[in-house]
Amino acid sequence: MSRRTSSILAALAVVPLVAALAACATPAADGGDAGASGDSIRIGVVGKGDPQWAAFEAAAEEEGIDIEIVDFSDYAQPNPATTEGELDLNQFQHIVYLADYNVSAGEDLTPIGSTAIYPLGLYSTKYDSVKDIPAGETVAVPNDASNQARGLLVLQSAGLITLKSGGTIFSDLADIDEAKSKVKVTALEASLTPTSLPDLAAAIINNDFVQDAGLTFEDAIAQDDPTDPNALPYVNIFATRAEDANNETYKKLVEIFQTNPDVQAGLIEASGGTGVPVQIPAKELQSSLAKVEADTKAHKG
Incomplete structure (x- = not known):
């Protein structure tokens, strides 16, 4: 695909x-x-x-x-x-x-x-680096099951959250270990993640919506890590x-x-x-x- x-x-x-x-x-x-x-x-x-x-x-x-x-x-x-x-x-x-x-x-x-x-990328209009995102801030992921699971894996690879199961293709918000995670996560309809950036620390944005939001793929502050076994699927x-x-x-x-x-x-x-x-x-x-x-x-x- x-x-x-x-x-x-x-x-x-x-x-x-x-x-x-x-x-x-x-x-x-x-x-x-x-x-x-x-x-x-x-x-x-x-x-x-x-x-x-x-x-x-x-x-x-x-x-x-x-x-x-x-x-x-x-x-x-x-x-x-x-x-x-x-x-x-x-x-x-x-x-x-x-x-x-x-x-x-x-x-x-x-x-x-x-x-x-x-790649599926994490974007922000407030921060230039994942390391700059303060603890307790809110990050959005798409609310459809496939992209949500993948988005959560990106956030975990970036060190923003920890998934209780270690992360699978079926991970959802309930799988987030909040006590061990740096940020809070909310799920939004995929087309709304880019327009919601002003109200968020960052958001996982599907490729189809990146350029429509006036962003470039180079603007991503994190994305799938191909060396992570979770990216292989x-x-x-x-x-x-x-x-x-x-x-x-x-x-x-x-x-x-x-x-x-x-x-x-x-x-x-x-x-x-x-x-x-x-x-x-x-x-x-x-x-x-x-x-x-x-x-x-x-x-x-």
């Missing part, structure tokens, strides 16, 4: 991790076709017009890999299409979204590579069926996406400069998915 849905992230000042990726540009090592649908590998995305995809097609072709970018207008469509074999891969979502799909649908799609994280990923997780050609495509300068430049351009590329080993992504799926099952009861 891009910043359209993750508002992030989604993401973040990141120091890329080194991924252990195979360098094979030929069909799968087991001798099968490169893609489930034939020699052309079909990759589902939301927003085919984003500049990274044309660059990705060209870079893959230079490596002898024929890919077809399949565009979807609805985020609910690429995962079922991948499950049914209509797609070989998809790239549009973060781990939290994939976990919810797998749990709800009883499927086993799995991440094989990371792309970027889109919000990293955007390539996903495929579990039985294809070791397909060498798919791994090569991930490597191309992560290392080709034209692809990376297109990703940054498409995100308005907010996306931060990340390279996280597939095993770490898969471990994170397993944890988030377990948490999701427990939460849904």
Whole structure:
């Protein structure tokens, strides 16, 4: 999921991790076709017009890999299409979204590579630094469940609050340990957080509302910390069926996406400069998915 849905992230000042990726540009090592649908590998995305995809097609072709970018207008469509074999891969979502799909649908799609994280930021018109915010001041977070949990994790990473559970994708205001927290937290409708800044010490503001409020992404005084394990579930990923997780050609495509300068430049351009590329080993992504799926099952009861 891009910043359209993750508002992030989604993401973040990141120091890329080194991924252990195979360098094979030929069909799968087991001798099968490169893609489930034939020699052309079909990759589902939301927003085919984003500049990274044309660059990705060209870079893959230079490596002898024929890919077809399949565009979807609805985020609910690429995962079922991948499950049914209509797609070989998809790239549009973060781990939290994939976990919810797998749990709800009883499927086993799995991440094989990371792309970027889109930061969720904390903004203030009163203070230039988190350290300047006095104890007892009030900070706002969005009141929708997904962004509220993520916003609380940002506040915890910034040292403003402590969450009793340590923080999860389901954290809410009741999870705040007030005795151990520096600030008070209130929840507001997401579109109201920027306009309420004059009455607050700071507020978590979704990316979609930052520029509308006359702010820039560089104005954030804190944002998701990609080195924090709590941020990992919000990293955007390539996903495929579990039985294809070791397909060498798919791994090569991930490597191309992560290392080709034209692809990376297109990703940054498409995100308005907010996306931060990340390279996280597939095993770490898969471990994170397993944890988030377990948490999701427990939460849904």
